[in-house]
Amino acid sequence: MTVKTRFAPSPTGFLHVGGARTALYSWLHAKNKGGEFVLRIEDTDLERSTQEAVDAILEGMTWMGLAWDEGPYYQTKRFDRYKEIIAQMLAEGTAYKCYCSKERVNELREAQEKAGEAARYDGKCRDLAPRDTDEPYVIRFKNPKEGNVEFDDHVRGHITFSNHELDDLIIQRTDGTPTYNFCVVVDDWDMGITDVVRGEDHINNTPRQINILKALNAPIPEYAHVAMILGDDGAKLSKRHGAVSVMQFRDEGYLPEALKNYLVRLGWSHGDQEIFSEQEMIEMFSLDAINKAPSAFNTEKLVWLNQHYIKTLDPEYVAEHLVWHMNNQNIDTTNGPALSDVITALAERAKTLVDLAASSRYFYEEYEEFDPTAAKKHLRPVAKEALVLVQQKLTETDDWSDESLHQVIQDTADQLEVGMGKVGMPLRVAITGASQSPSLDITLRLIGKERAIPRISRALEFIAAREAAQ
Ligand code: GLU
Secondary structure: OOOEEEEOOOOOOOOEHHHHHHHHHHHHHHHHOOOEEEEEEOOOOOOOOOHHHHHHHHHHHHHHOOOOOEEEEEHHHHHHHHHHHHHHHHHHOOEEEEOOOHHHHHHHHHHHHHOOOOOOOOOOOOOOOOOOOOOOOEEEEOOOOOOEEEEEEOOOEEEEEEHHHOOOOEEEOOOOOEOHHHHHHHHHHHOOOOEEEEEHHHOOHHHHHHHHHHHOOOOOOEEEEEOOEEOOOOOEOOHHHOOOEHHHHHHOOOOHHHHHHHHHHOOEOOOOOOOOOHHHHHHHOOHHHEOOOOEEOOHHHHHHHHHHHHHHOOHHHHHHHHHHHHHHOOOOOOOOOOHHHHHHHHHHHOOOHHHHHHHOHHHOOOOOOOOHHHHHHHOOHHHHHHHHHHHHHHHHOOOOOHHHHHHHHHHHHHHHOOOHHHHHHHHHHHHHOOOOOOOHHHHHHHHOHHHHHHHHHHHHHHHHHHHHHO
């Protein structure tokens, strides 16, 4: 049987990290088994579901690289199907119309609560003979009265619920709309879902859903209920913890590979391996190795992984992501070095793509002003001679390769009988505006001759102005 998993978000907000991790686990399990992954939008709550949230979820999934093989299905487009099943259940006697008023149900609940009992419908209409009336009604599932519902959860082990604890669930409201637990069941069945991976907040729904599946003679899927993600302060992850939407991680300069690697390890492990390529994740992933305990979000580790991927992924690929940040920081990359070359030069120092974009600005446009500390230290009258000479040599050469550029600096230092640093540091400040950059030959090569020569003049003017002011 083909393994088929699904991610079934309710479109009431963005794709948050908890949802993204559930989606990832579900996706990985399908891929690990050579199966299929379905995306289903659970939008039956018409008041809370929005198109913006649907778009945000699709955007988040796409950015994460979690491609779906089927869907997105929308529950609101399947109402006819739910109605059909409900009619069938009424005919077979596995569901019934309940005419109890809201007041009666409320009074019942209050009385039960007062008596310290769990609130549950008492089954008054369960065995009513069919009525010919236009009184309003809901439709309830006839939950078995006796016995247990049991299942082996891949994360939480063997779980038993007593049917005594479960009452007759409403599957269709008075207004004729189907309810959430019922739609999930019909969908999982119709879509051939073999493995349900979802948050553990759904664990109490599972026995109800299993009972309905049984009543429909539908196969029962396997279940894996994944624990919560907590903030680094131990509280349930929320907006308060900052980056909770997947797209916010994009905005903050993380690569999807880093977030994916981070999320796969957040609640799952394979020995003590920390870094997983996508292929390794797919090969090694197993639902049974998911942690039972909640996991705490750790931004430092995410940053560490991000640095790793910025350094090791193909620069051409990183460039596809960096371009978004360059645009976001208003850096026009049409005139200047290839982004992939800039990445190769700067990857070693960058923690995020936001940093990388910011520190690559001088390759594409003039710096606004010299960094005051760097200028004070390195653009002094003593540097004038070195700058003039190196500028002259750079103007003369057309070989703008790393080797040749290195040689120019070396020759300048030799000719002036000074150390390389005496030429290098003023030159660095001249061409980048600051005292930190990749090695000078690479920096010069990427900035290019047309930009580099005038920048040295700019530094010389700065020194002259400084001399004049003294
Ligand atoms: N729509 C549910 C949610 O967003 C998920 C239901 C499920 O996975 O069964 O929490």
